[in-house]
Amino acid sequence: MPEGPYTPPPNPGRFIIQSMLALRGWLLKLVDTITPPELTIFEHTFAVMRTQMVHVAAKLKLADQLENGPLSAHELALRTGANADVLERMLRALAQLGVFRRQPDGRFANNRISRVLRTGALGGPAFPEYFGSSYHAHAWAELEHTVMTGKSAFEHVHGASFWDYFERHPEHGTVFDEAMSRLTELDAPAVASSPIFREVRKVCDVAGGSGMLLGAILARHDHLHGILFDQPPRLDDARARLRQRNVLSRCELTAGNFFESIPTGADAYLLKDVLHDWDDARSTTILRNCRRAMKPNQRLLIVEMLLTDAPPYPMVNLLDMEMITVCSEGRQRTATQFEALLDDAGFSVRKVHPLPGLTSLIEGVAR
Structure with missing residues:
Protein backbone atom coordinates (compact mmCIF):
# COMPACT_ATOMS: atom_id res chain seq x y z
CA MET A 1 0.00 0.00 0.00
CA ARG A 118 14.87 0.06 17.07
CA THR A 119 14.42 -0.67 13.38
CA GLY A 120 12.67 2.29 11.80
CA ALA A 121 13.36 4.64 14.71
CA LEU A 122 14.74 8.10 14.07
CA GLY A 123 18.43 7.29 14.13
CA GLY A 124 17.99 3.52 13.99
CA PRO A 125 20.46 0.66 14.37
CA ALA A 126 22.43 1.18 11.13
CA PHE A 127 24.65 3.97 12.50
CA PRO A 128 26.16 1.91 15.36
CA GLU A 129 26.22 -1.14 13.08
CA TYR A 130 28.45 0.77 10.67
CA PHE A 131 30.69 2.54 13.19
CA GLY A 132 31.32 -0.61 15.20
CA SER A 133 31.90 -2.85 12.19
CA SER A 134 35.21 -4.71 12.00
CA TYR A 135 36.27 -3.09 8.71
CA HIS A 136 35.70 0.38 10.20
CA ALA A 137 37.34 -0.48 13.52
CA HIS A 138 40.41 -1.88 11.72
CA ALA A 139 40.96 1.50 10.07
CA TRP A 140 40.79 3.34 13.37
CA ALA A 141 43.19 0.80 14.90
CA GLU A 142 45.74 2.20 12.41
CA LEU A 143 45.14 5.86 13.26
CA GLU A 144 48.87 6.27 13.83
CA HIS A 145 49.39 5.73 10.09
CA THR A 146 47.09 8.67 9.34
CA VAL A 147 48.69 10.88 11.98
CA MET A 148 52.17 10.19 10.68
CA THR A 149 51.47 10.29 6.93
CA GLY A 150 48.32 12.36 6.49
CA LYS A 151 46.85 9.49 4.45
CA SER A 152 43.72 7.39 4.95
CA ALA A 153 44.22 4.51 7.38
CA PHE A 154 41.25 2.78 5.74
CA GLU A 155 43.07 2.62 2.41
CA HIS A 156 46.25 1.53 4.18
CA VAL A 157 44.45 -1.37 5.92
CA HIS A 158 42.12 -2.53 3.16
CA GLY A 159 44.13 -1.72 0.06
CA ALA A 160 41.16 0.10 -1.42
CA SER A 161 39.42 3.42 -1.00
CA PHE A 162 36.36 3.60 1.20
CA TRP A 163 34.10 3.70 -1.86
CA ASP A 164 35.88 0.95 -3.79
CA TYR A 165 35.66 -1.26 -0.70
CA PHE A 166 31.87 -0.97 -0.75
CA GLU A 167 31.77 -1.92 -4.41
CA ARG A 168 33.62 -5.12 -3.48
CA HIS A 169 31.46 -5.66 -0.37
CA PRO A 170 27.96 -4.41 -1.22
CA GLU A 171 26.51 -5.92 1.96
CA HIS A 172 28.59 -3.45 3.97
CA GLY A 173 27.71 -0.65 1.59
CA THR A 174 24.01 -1.29 2.25
CA VAL A 175 24.50 -0.77 5.98
CA PHE A 176 26.52 2.39 5.37
CA ASP A 177 23.89 3.82 3.00
CA GLU A 178 21.16 3.17 5.56
CA ALA A 179 23.24 4.81 8.30
CA MET A 180 23.74 7.92 6.17
CA SER A 181 20.04 8.00 5.26
CA ARG A 182 19.11 7.94 8.93
CA LEU A 183 21.60 10.70 9.66
CA THR A 184 20.12 12.75 6.81
CA GLU A 185 16.64 12.08 8.22
CA LEU A 186 17.64 14.05 11.31
CA ASP A 187 18.65 17.08 9.23
CA ALA A 188 16.04 16.85 6.47
CA PRO A 189 13.25 18.88 8.17
CA ALA A 190 15.57 21.82 8.81
CA VAL A 191 17.01 21.79 5.28
CA ALA A 192 13.61 21.38 3.64
CA SER A 193 12.18 24.33 5.57
CA SER A 194 14.72 26.76 4.08
CA PRO A 195 12.92 29.62 2.28
CA ILE A 196 15.48 29.33 -0.54
CA PHE A 197 13.45 26.45 -2.00
CA ARG A 198 10.46 28.78 -2.48
CA GLU A 199 12.58 30.82 -4.88
CA VAL A 200 13.66 28.01 -7.24
CA ARG A 201 11.77 25.66 -9.53
CA LYS A 202 14.08 22.68 -9.91
CA VAL A 203 16.76 21.37 -7.56
CA CYS A 204 19.42 18.75 -8.26
CA ASP A 205 20.57 16.73 -5.25
CA VAL A 206 24.13 15.74 -6.16
CA ALA A 207 25.07 12.36 -4.67
CA GLY A 208 21.63 12.33 -3.08
CA GLY A 209 21.81 8.67 -2.09
CA SER A 210 18.50 7.13 -1.09
CA GLY A 211 16.50 10.27 -1.80
CA MET A 212 15.79 10.93 1.87
CA LEU A 213 16.61 14.64 1.66
CA LEU A 214 15.23 15.36 -1.80
CA GLY A 215 12.04 13.54 -0.89
CA ALA A 216 11.57 15.74 2.17
CA ILE A 217 12.23 18.90 0.14
CA LEU A 218 9.78 17.97 -2.63
CA ALA A 219 7.13 16.93 -0.12
CA ARG A 220 7.33 20.31 1.58
CA HIS A 221 7.35 22.40 -1.63
CA ASP A 222 4.64 21.33 -4.08
CA HIS A 223 5.92 23.58 -6.87
CA LEU A 224 9.38 22.02 -6.93
CA HIS A 225 10.77 19.40 -9.28
CA GLY A 226 13.94 17.51 -8.58
CA ILE A 227 16.86 15.63 -10.07
CA LEU A 228 18.41 12.91 -7.94
CA PHE A 229 21.95 12.31 -9.17
CA ASP A 230 23.96 9.33 -7.92
CA GLN A 231 25.34 5.97 -8.93
CA PRO A 232 22.89 3.31 -10.24
CA PRO A 233 22.64 1.03 -7.16
CA ARG A 234 21.61 3.95 -4.95
CA LEU A 235 19.00 5.12 -7.43
CA ASP A 236 17.21 1.77 -7.20
CA ASP A 237 16.66 2.29 -3.47
CA ALA A 238 15.77 5.94 -3.98
CA ARG A 239 13.02 5.16 -6.48
CA ALA A 240 11.07 3.18 -3.88
CA ARG A 241 11.57 5.83 -1.20
CA LEU A 242 10.45 8.68 -3.47
CA ARG A 243 7.42 6.66 -4.53
CA GLN A 244 6.48 6.17 -0.88
CA ARG A 245 6.71 9.93 -0.39
CA ASN A 246 4.40 10.46 -3.38
CA VAL A 247 6.97 12.69 -5.09
CA LEU A 248 8.46 10.33 -7.68
CA SER A 249 6.40 11.94 -10.45
CA ARG A 250 8.22 15.22 -9.81
CA CYS A 251 11.70 13.73 -9.77
CA GLU A 252 14.18 12.60 -12.41
CA LEU A 253 16.66 9.90 -11.39
CA THR A 254 19.96 10.35 -13.21
CA ALA A 255 22.98 8.08 -12.89
CA GLY A 256 26.53 9.29 -13.19
CA ASN A 257 29.84 10.18 -11.59
CA PHE A 258 30.27 13.67 -10.14
CA PHE A 259 33.98 13.60 -10.94
CA GLU A 260 33.02 13.51 -14.63
CA SER A 261 29.92 15.65 -15.04
CA ILE A 262 26.77 16.93 -13.32
CA PRO A 263 23.29 17.01 -14.94
CA THR A 264 22.14 20.31 -16.39
CA GLY A 265 18.62 21.69 -16.20
CA ALA A 266 18.22 22.64 -12.53
CA ASP A 267 18.32 26.16 -11.12
CA ALA A 268 19.72 25.06 -7.74
CA TYR A 269 22.28 22.37 -6.93
CA LEU A 270 22.47 20.73 -3.51
CA LEU A 271 25.45 18.97 -1.90
CA LYS A 272 24.81 17.53 1.55
CA ASP A 273 27.73 15.93 3.37
CA VAL A 274 29.51 15.33 0.07
CA LEU A 275 32.56 17.58 0.08
CA HIS A 276 33.72 16.54 3.55
CA ASP A 277 34.48 13.09 2.12
CA TRP A 278 37.18 14.49 -0.16
CA ASP A 279 40.38 16.53 -0.08
CA ASP A 280 40.48 20.05 -1.50
CA ALA A 281 41.60 18.99 -4.99
CA ARG A 282 38.82 16.46 -5.49
CA SER A 283 36.25 18.72 -3.82
CA THR A 284 37.21 21.46 -6.27
CA THR A 285 36.69 19.05 -9.17
CA ILE A 286 33.16 18.31 -7.94
CA LEU A 287 32.41 22.01 -7.53
CA ARG A 288 33.77 22.91 -10.97
CA ASN A 289 31.60 20.22 -12.54
CA CYS A 290 28.62 21.74 -10.75
CA ARG A 291 29.58 25.16 -12.10
CA ARG A 292 29.76 23.81 -15.68
CA ALA A 293 26.20 22.56 -15.33
CA MET A 294 24.93 25.90 -14.03
CA LYS A 295 24.09 29.30 -15.43
CA PRO A 296 25.29 32.53 -13.82
CA ASN A 297 23.40 33.52 -10.64
CA GLN A 298 22.04 30.04 -10.04
CA ARG A 299 22.29 28.69 -6.49
CA LEU A 300 24.68 26.16 -5.03
CA LEU A 301 23.58 24.89 -1.62
CA ILE A 302 26.10 23.09 0.60
CA VAL A 303 24.87 21.47 3.82
CA GLU A 304 27.57 20.42 6.28
CA MET A 305 28.71 20.74 9.88
CA LEU A 306 31.15 23.62 10.04
CA LEU A 307 34.30 23.67 12.12
CA THR A 308 34.40 26.61 14.51
CA ASP A 309 36.83 27.79 17.17
CA ALA A 310 34.42 26.85 19.93
CA PRO A 311 32.06 24.08 18.81
CA PRO A 312 29.24 23.38 21.25
CA TYR A 313 29.76 19.66 20.90
CA PRO A 314 32.84 17.56 20.04
CA MET A 315 31.07 15.68 17.23
CA VAL A 316 32.31 18.05 14.51
CA ASN A 317 35.95 17.61 15.48
CA LEU A 318 35.49 13.85 15.80
CA LEU A 319 33.91 13.74 12.34
CA ASP A 320 36.88 15.72 11.04
CA MET A 321 39.12 12.88 12.20
CA GLU A 322 36.74 10.31 10.71
CA MET A 323 37.02 11.99 7.32
CA ILE A 324 40.81 11.83 7.18
CA THR A 325 41.15 8.40 8.81
CA VAL A 326 38.44 6.58 6.85
CA CYS A 327 37.46 8.61 3.81
CA SER A 328 39.61 9.92 0.97
CA GLU A 329 41.66 12.48 2.89
CA GLY A 330 38.44 14.36 3.55
CA ARG A 331 37.87 16.99 6.23
CA GLN A 332 35.28 19.11 7.97
CA ARG A 333 35.84 22.74 6.99
CA THR A 334 35.34 26.21 8.36
CA ALA A 335 33.12 28.72 6.59
CA THR A 336 36.28 30.52 5.43
CA GLN A 337 37.68 27.31 3.93
CA PHE A 338 34.43 26.70 2.07
CA GLU A 339 34.51 30.26 0.78
CA ALA A 340 37.99 29.66 -0.66
CA LEU A 341 36.91 26.38 -2.30
CA LEU A 342 33.86 27.98 -3.86
CA ASP A 343 35.80 30.99 -5.09
CA ASP A 344 38.29 28.71 -6.82
CA ALA A 345 35.45 26.87 -8.55
CA GLY A 346 33.61 29.95 -9.83
CA PHE A 347 31.16 30.70 -7.03
CA SER A 348 30.61 33.49 -4.55
CA VAL A 349 29.22 32.87 -1.07
CA ARG A 350 26.02 34.82 -0.57
CA LYS A 351 25.25 33.75 3.00
CA VAL A 352 25.82 31.04 5.59
CA HIS A 353 22.49 29.95 7.10
CA PRO A 354 22.74 28.21 10.52
CA LEU A 355 20.20 25.37 10.71
CA PRO A 356 18.63 23.69 13.73
CA GLY A 357 21.08 21.18 15.12
CA LEU A 358 24.75 21.32 14.18
CA THR A 359 24.54 21.81 10.42
CA SER A 360 24.69 24.95 8.31
CA LEU A 361 23.57 25.74 4.78
CA ILE A 362 26.11 27.64 2.70
CA GLU A 363 24.39 29.52 -0.09
CA GLY A 364 26.66 30.02 -3.07
CA VAL A 365 25.94 31.78 -6.35
CA ALA A 366 27.49 30.90 -9.73
CA ARG A 367 29.53 33.77 -11.15
Whole structure:
Protein backbone atom coordinates (compact mmCIF):
# COMPACT_ATOMS: atom_id res chain seq x y z
CA MET A 1 0.00 0.00 0.00
CA PRO A 2 1.39 3.46 -0.83
CA GLU A 3 2.13 5.65 2.14
CA GLY A 4 0.59 9.06 2.67
CA PRO A 5 2.46 12.33 2.20
CA TYR A 6 5.71 12.52 4.10
CA THR A 7 5.46 14.37 7.39
CA PRO A 8 8.92 15.35 8.64
CA PRO A 9 9.66 14.81 12.32
CA PRO A 10 9.72 17.92 14.49
CA ASN A 11 13.07 19.60 14.86
CA PRO A 12 13.82 21.92 17.81
CA GLY A 13 15.40 25.27 17.02
CA ARG A 14 19.16 25.61 16.66
CA PHE A 15 19.40 27.72 19.83
CA ILE A 16 17.61 25.06 21.90
CA ILE A 17 19.72 22.21 20.56
CA GLN A 18 23.01 24.04 20.91
CA SER A 19 22.07 25.26 24.37
CA MET A 20 21.38 21.69 25.47
CA LEU A 21 24.66 20.48 24.00
CA ALA A 22 26.58 23.35 25.55
CA LEU A 23 25.01 22.63 28.95
CA ARG A 24 25.85 18.96 28.62
CA GLY A 25 29.43 19.80 27.69
CA TRP A 26 29.73 22.22 30.61
CA LEU A 27 28.41 19.61 33.05
CA LEU A 28 30.84 16.99 31.75
CA LYS A 29 33.72 19.42 32.12
CA LEU A 30 32.57 20.22 35.63
CA VAL A 31 32.59 16.52 36.49
CA ASP A 32 36.06 16.20 34.98
CA THR A 33 37.39 18.96 37.26
CA ILE A 34 36.54 16.89 40.33
CA THR A 35 37.41 13.48 38.86
CA PRO A 36 40.94 12.10 39.16
CA PRO A 37 42.58 12.60 35.74
CA GLU A 38 43.71 8.95 35.67
CA LEU A 39 40.07 7.87 35.84
CA THR A 40 39.11 10.25 33.05
CA ILE A 41 41.78 8.79 30.79
CA PHE A 42 40.64 5.26 31.69
CA GLU A 43 37.09 6.18 30.66
CA HIS A 44 38.28 7.62 27.35
CA THR A 45 40.30 4.46 26.75
CA PHE A 46 37.29 2.27 27.51
CA ALA A 47 35.19 4.12 24.91
CA VAL A 48 36.03 1.47 22.31
CA MET A 49 34.22 -1.06 24.52
CA ARG A 50 31.10 1.11 24.55
CA THR A 51 31.17 1.38 20.78
CA GLN A 52 31.42 -2.36 20.31
CA MET A 53 28.70 -3.20 22.84
CA VAL A 54 26.26 -0.75 21.23
CA HIS A 55 27.27 -2.15 17.83
CA VAL A 56 26.45 -5.72 18.89
CA ALA A 57 23.19 -4.65 20.53
CA ALA A 58 22.19 -2.92 17.28
CA LYS A 59 23.25 -5.84 15.10
CA LEU A 60 21.29 -8.34 17.23
CA LYS A 61 18.26 -6.02 17.14
CA LEU A 62 17.91 -6.26 20.93
CA ALA A 63 15.81 -3.10 21.10
CA ASP A 64 13.34 -4.64 18.64
CA GLN A 65 13.14 -7.78 20.78
CA LEU A 66 12.38 -5.72 23.89
CA GLU A 67 9.80 -3.45 22.32
CA ASN A 68 6.88 -5.60 23.51
CA GLY A 69 8.12 -5.87 27.06
CA PRO A 70 11.02 -6.93 29.33
CA LEU A 71 12.89 -10.16 28.68
CA SER A 72 15.60 -12.06 30.47
CA ALA A 73 19.02 -12.51 28.95
CA HIS A 74 18.20 -16.20 28.54
CA GLU A 75 15.06 -15.37 26.53
CA LEU A 76 16.98 -12.88 24.40
CA ALA A 77 19.73 -15.44 23.82
CA LEU A 78 17.18 -17.97 22.55
CA ARG A 79 15.82 -15.39 20.12
CA THR A 80 19.19 -14.18 18.85
CA GLY A 81 21.41 -17.25 19.11
CA ALA A 82 23.76 -15.45 21.51
CA ASN A 83 25.53 -16.90 24.54
CA ALA A 84 23.17 -16.20 27.45
CA ASP A 85 25.89 -15.58 30.04
CA VAL A 86 27.87 -13.11 27.94
CA LEU A 87 24.72 -11.42 26.67
CA GLU A 88 23.56 -10.81 30.23
CA ARG A 89 26.93 -9.36 31.18
CA MET A 90 26.92 -7.09 28.13
CA LEU A 91 23.40 -5.86 28.82
CA ARG A 92 24.23 -5.29 32.47
CA ALA A 93 27.19 -3.14 31.39
CA LEU A 94 25.07 -1.22 28.87
CA ALA A 95 22.33 -0.65 31.44
CA GLN A 96 24.95 0.78 33.79
CA LEU A 97 25.89 3.18 30.97
CA GLY A 98 22.25 4.20 30.52
CA VAL A 99 21.49 2.11 27.43
CA PHE A 100 18.65 -0.32 28.27
CA ARG A 101 17.21 -0.73 31.76
CA ARG A 102 17.78 -3.62 34.14
CA GLN A 103 14.74 -4.38 36.27
CA PRO A 104 14.82 -5.58 39.88
CA ASP A 105 13.87 -9.08 38.69
CA GLY A 106 16.94 -9.17 36.43
CA ARG A 107 15.08 -8.80 33.15
CA PHE A 108 16.02 -6.10 30.67
CA ALA A 109 13.79 -3.45 29.11
CA ASN A 110 14.09 -0.59 26.69
CA ASN A 111 14.56 2.97 27.88
CA ARG A 112 14.54 6.27 25.97
CA ILE A 113 18.15 5.73 24.85
CA SER A 114 17.88 2.12 23.69
CA ARG A 115 14.68 2.85 21.75
CA VAL A 116 16.81 4.79 19.28
CA LEU A 117 18.24 1.38 18.26
CA ARG A 118 14.87 0.06 17.07
CA THR A 119 14.42 -0.67 13.38
CA GLY A 120 12.67 2.29 11.80
CA ALA A 121 13.36 4.64 14.71
CA LEU A 122 14.74 8.10 14.07
CA GLY A 123 18.43 7.29 14.13
CA GLY A 124 17.99 3.52 13.99
CA PRO A 125 20.46 0.66 14.37
CA ALA A 126 22.43 1.18 11.13
CA PHE A 127 24.65 3.97 12.50
CA PRO A 128 26.16 1.91 15.36
CA GLU A 129 26.22 -1.14 13.08
CA TYR A 130 28.45 0.77 10.67
CA PHE A 131 30.69 2.54 13.19
CA GLY A 132 31.32 -0.61 15.20
CA SER A 133 31.90 -2.85 12.19
CA SER A 134 35.21 -4.71 12.00
CA TYR A 135 36.27 -3.09 8.71
CA HIS A 136 35.70 0.38 10.20
CA ALA A 137 37.34 -0.48 13.52
CA HIS A 138 40.41 -1.88 11.72
CA ALA A 139 40.96 1.50 10.07
CA TRP A 140 40.79 3.34 13.37
CA ALA A 141 43.19 0.80 14.90
CA GLU A 142 45.74 2.20 12.41
CA LEU A 143 45.14 5.86 13.26
CA GLU A 144 48.87 6.27 13.83
CA HIS A 145 49.39 5.73 10.09
CA THR A 146 47.09 8.67 9.34
CA VAL A 147 48.69 10.88 11.98
CA MET A 148 52.17 10.19 10.68
CA THR A 149 51.47 10.29 6.93
CA GLY A 150 48.32 12.36 6.49
CA LYS A 151 46.85 9.49 4.45
CA SER A 152 43.72 7.39 4.95
CA ALA A 153 44.22 4.51 7.38
CA PHE A 154 41.25 2.78 5.74
CA GLU A 155 43.07 2.62 2.41
CA HIS A 156 46.25 1.53 4.18
CA VAL A 157 44.45 -1.37 5.92
CA HIS A 158 42.12 -2.53 3.16
CA GLY A 159 44.13 -1.72 0.06
CA ALA A 160 41.16 0.10 -1.42
CA SER A 161 39.42 3.42 -1.00
CA PHE A 162 36.36 3.60 1.20
CA TRP A 163 34.10 3.70 -1.86
CA ASP A 164 35.88 0.95 -3.79
CA TYR A 165 35.66 -1.26 -0.70
CA PHE A 166 31.87 -0.97 -0.75
CA GLU A 167 31.77 -1.92 -4.41
CA ARG A 168 33.62 -5.12 -3.48
CA HIS A 169 31.46 -5.66 -0.37
CA PRO A 170 27.96 -4.41 -1.22
CA GLU A 171 26.51 -5.92 1.96
CA HIS A 172 28.59 -3.45 3.97
CA GLY A 173 27.71 -0.65 1.59
CA THR A 174 24.01 -1.29 2.25
CA VAL A 175 24.50 -0.77 5.98
CA PHE A 176 26.52 2.39 5.37
CA ASP A 177 23.89 3.82 3.00
CA GLU A 178 21.16 3.17 5.56
CA ALA A 179 23.24 4.81 8.30
CA MET A 180 23.74 7.92 6.17
CA SER A 181 20.04 8.00 5.26
CA ARG A 182 19.11 7.94 8.93
CA LEU A 183 21.60 10.70 9.66
CA THR A 184 20.12 12.75 6.81
CA GLU A 185 16.64 12.08 8.22
CA LEU A 186 17.64 14.05 11.31
CA ASP A 187 18.65 17.08 9.23
CA ALA A 188 16.04 16.85 6.47
CA PRO A 189 13.25 18.88 8.17
CA ALA A 190 15.57 21.82 8.81
CA VAL A 191 17.01 21.79 5.28
CA ALA A 192 13.61 21.38 3.64
CA SER A 193 12.18 24.33 5.57
CA SER A 194 14.72 26.76 4.08
CA PRO A 195 12.92 29.62 2.28
CA ILE A 196 15.48 29.33 -0.54
CA PHE A 197 13.45 26.45 -2.00
CA ARG A 198 10.46 28.78 -2.48
CA GLU A 199 12.58 30.82 -4.88
CA VAL A 200 13.66 28.01 -7.24
CA ARG A 201 11.77 25.66 -9.53
CA LYS A 202 14.08 22.68 -9.91
CA VAL A 203 16.76 21.37 -7.56
CA CYS A 204 19.42 18.75 -8.26
CA ASP A 205 20.57 16.73 -5.25
CA VAL A 206 24.13 15.74 -6.16
CA ALA A 207 25.07 12.36 -4.67
CA GLY A 208 21.63 12.33 -3.08
CA GLY A 209 21.81 8.67 -2.09
CA SER A 210 18.50 7.13 -1.09
CA GLY A 211 16.50 10.27 -1.80
CA MET A 212 15.79 10.93 1.87
CA LEU A 213 16.61 14.64 1.66
CA LEU A 214 15.23 15.36 -1.80
CA GLY A 215 12.04 13.54 -0.89
CA ALA A 216 11.57 15.74 2.17
CA ILE A 217 12.23 18.90 0.14
CA LEU A 218 9.78 17.97 -2.63
CA ALA A 219 7.13 16.93 -0.12
CA ARG A 220 7.33 20.31 1.58
CA HIS A 221 7.35 22.40 -1.63
CA ASP A 222 4.64 21.33 -4.08
CA HIS A 223 5.92 23.58 -6.87
CA LEU A 224 9.38 22.02 -6.93
CA HIS A 225 10.77 19.40 -9.28
CA GLY A 226 13.94 17.51 -8.58
CA ILE A 227 16.86 15.63 -10.07
CA LEU A 228 18.41 12.91 -7.94
CA PHE A 229 21.95 12.31 -9.17
CA ASP A 230 23.96 9.33 -7.92
CA GLN A 231 25.34 5.97 -8.93
CA PRO A 232 22.89 3.31 -10.24
CA PRO A 233 22.64 1.03 -7.16
CA ARG A 234 21.61 3.95 -4.95
CA LEU A 235 19.00 5.12 -7.43
CA ASP A 236 17.21 1.77 -7.20
CA ASP A 237 16.66 2.29 -3.47
CA ALA A 238 15.77 5.94 -3.98
CA ARG A 239 13.02 5.16 -6.48
CA ALA A 240 11.07 3.18 -3.88
CA ARG A 241 11.57 5.83 -1.20
CA LEU A 242 10.45 8.68 -3.47
CA ARG A 243 7.42 6.66 -4.53
CA GLN A 244 6.48 6.17 -0.88
CA ARG A 245 6.71 9.93 -0.39
CA ASN A 246 4.40 10.46 -3.38
CA VAL A 247 6.97 12.69 -5.09
CA LEU A 248 8.46 10.33 -7.68
CA SER A 249 6.40 11.94 -10.45
CA ARG A 250 8.22 15.22 -9.81
CA CYS A 251 11.70 13.73 -9.77
CA GLU A 252 14.18 12.60 -12.41
CA LEU A 253 16.66 9.90 -11.39
CA THR A 254 19.96 10.35 -13.21
CA ALA A 255 22.98 8.08 -12.89
CA GLY A 256 26.53 9.29 -13.19
CA ASN A 257 29.84 10.18 -11.59
CA PHE A 258 30.27 13.67 -10.14
CA PHE A 259 33.98 13.60 -10.94
CA GLU A 260 33.02 13.51 -14.63
CA SER A 261 29.92 15.65 -15.04
CA ILE A 262 26.77 16.93 -13.32
CA PRO A 263 23.29 17.01 -14.94
CA THR A 264 22.14 20.31 -16.39
CA GLY A 265 18.62 21.69 -16.20
CA ALA A 266 18.22 22.64 -12.53
CA ASP A 267 18.32 26.16 -11.12
CA ALA A 268 19.72 25.06 -7.74
CA TYR A 269 22.28 22.37 -6.93
CA LEU A 270 22.47 20.73 -3.51
CA LEU A 271 25.45 18.97 -1.90
CA LYS A 272 24.81 17.53 1.55
CA ASP A 273 27.73 15.93 3.37
CA VAL A 274 29.51 15.33 0.07
CA LEU A 275 32.56 17.58 0.08
CA HIS A 276 33.72 16.54 3.55
CA ASP A 277 34.48 13.09 2.12
CA TRP A 278 37.18 14.49 -0.16
CA ASP A 279 40.38 16.53 -0.08
CA ASP A 280 40.48 20.05 -1.50
CA ALA A 281 41.60 18.99 -4.99
CA ARG A 282 38.82 16.46 -5.49
CA SER A 283 36.25 18.72 -3.82
CA THR A 284 37.21 21.46 -6.27
CA THR A 285 36.69 19.05 -9.17
CA ILE A 286 33.16 18.31 -7.94
CA LEU A 287 32.41 22.01 -7.53
CA ARG A 288 33.77 22.91 -10.97
CA ASN A 289 31.60 20.22 -12.54
CA CYS A 290 28.62 21.74 -10.75
CA ARG A 291 29.58 25.16 -12.10
CA ARG A 292 29.76 23.81 -15.68
CA ALA A 293 26.20 22.56 -15.33
CA MET A 294 24.93 25.90 -14.03
CA LYS A 295 24.09 29.30 -15.43
CA PRO A 296 25.29 32.53 -13.82
CA ASN A 297 23.40 33.52 -10.64
CA GLN A 298 22.04 30.04 -10.04
CA ARG A 299 22.29 28.69 -6.49
CA LEU A 300 24.68 26.16 -5.03
CA LEU A 301 23.58 24.89 -1.62
CA ILE A 302 26.10 23.09 0.60
CA VAL A 303 24.87 21.47 3.82
CA GLU A 304 27.57 20.42 6.28
CA MET A 305 28.71 20.74 9.88
CA LEU A 306 31.15 23.62 10.04
CA LEU A 307 34.30 23.67 12.12
CA THR A 308 34.40 26.61 14.51
CA ASP A 309 36.83 27.79 17.17
CA ALA A 310 34.42 26.85 19.93
CA PRO A 311 32.06 24.08 18.81
CA PRO A 312 29.24 23.38 21.25
CA TYR A 313 29.76 19.66 20.90
CA PRO A 314 32.84 17.56 20.04
CA MET A 315 31.07 15.68 17.23
CA VAL A 316 32.31 18.05 14.51
CA ASN A 317 35.95 17.61 15.48
CA LEU A 318 35.49 13.85 15.80
CA LEU A 319 33.91 13.74 12.34
CA ASP A 320 36.88 15.72 11.04
CA MET A 321 39.12 12.88 12.20
CA GLU A 322 36.74 10.31 10.71
CA MET A 323 37.02 11.99 7.32
CA ILE A 324 40.81 11.83 7.18
CA THR A 325 41.15 8.40 8.81
CA VAL A 326 38.44 6.58 6.85
CA CYS A 327 37.46 8.61 3.81
CA SER A 328 39.61 9.92 0.97
CA GLU A 329 41.66 12.48 2.89
CA GLY A 330 38.44 14.36 3.55
CA ARG A 331 37.87 16.99 6.23
CA GLN A 332 35.28 19.11 7.97
CA ARG A 333 35.84 22.74 6.99
CA THR A 334 35.34 26.21 8.36
CA ALA A 335 33.12 28.72 6.59
CA THR A 336 36.28 30.52 5.43
CA GLN A 337 37.68 27.31 3.93
CA PHE A 338 34.43 26.70 2.07
CA GLU A 339 34.51 30.26 0.78
CA ALA A 340 37.99 29.66 -0.66
CA LEU A 341 36.91 26.38 -2.30
CA LEU A 342 33.86 27.98 -3.86
CA ASP A 343 35.80 30.99 -5.09
CA ASP A 344 38.29 28.71 -6.82
CA ALA A 345 35.45 26.87 -8.55
CA GLY A 346 33.61 29.95 -9.83
CA PHE A 347 31.16 30.70 -7.03
CA SER A 348 30.61 33.49 -4.55
CA VAL A 349 29.22 32.87 -1.07
CA ARG A 350 26.02 34.82 -0.57
CA LYS A 351 25.25 33.75 3.00
CA VAL A 352 25.82 31.04 5.59
CA HIS A 353 22.49 29.95 7.10
CA PRO A 354 22.74 28.21 10.52
CA LEU A 355 20.20 25.37 10.71
CA PRO A 356 18.63 23.69 13.73
CA GLY A 357 21.08 21.18 15.12
CA LEU A 358 24.75 21.32 14.18
CA THR A 359 24.54 21.81 10.42
CA SER A 360 24.69 24.95 8.31
CA LEU A 361 23.57 25.74 4.78
CA ILE A 362 26.11 27.64 2.70
CA GLU A 363 24.39 29.52 -0.09
CA GLY A 364 26.66 30.02 -3.07
CA VAL A 365 25.94 31.78 -6.35
CA ALA A 366 27.49 30.90 -9.73
CA ARG A 367 29.53 33.77 -11.15
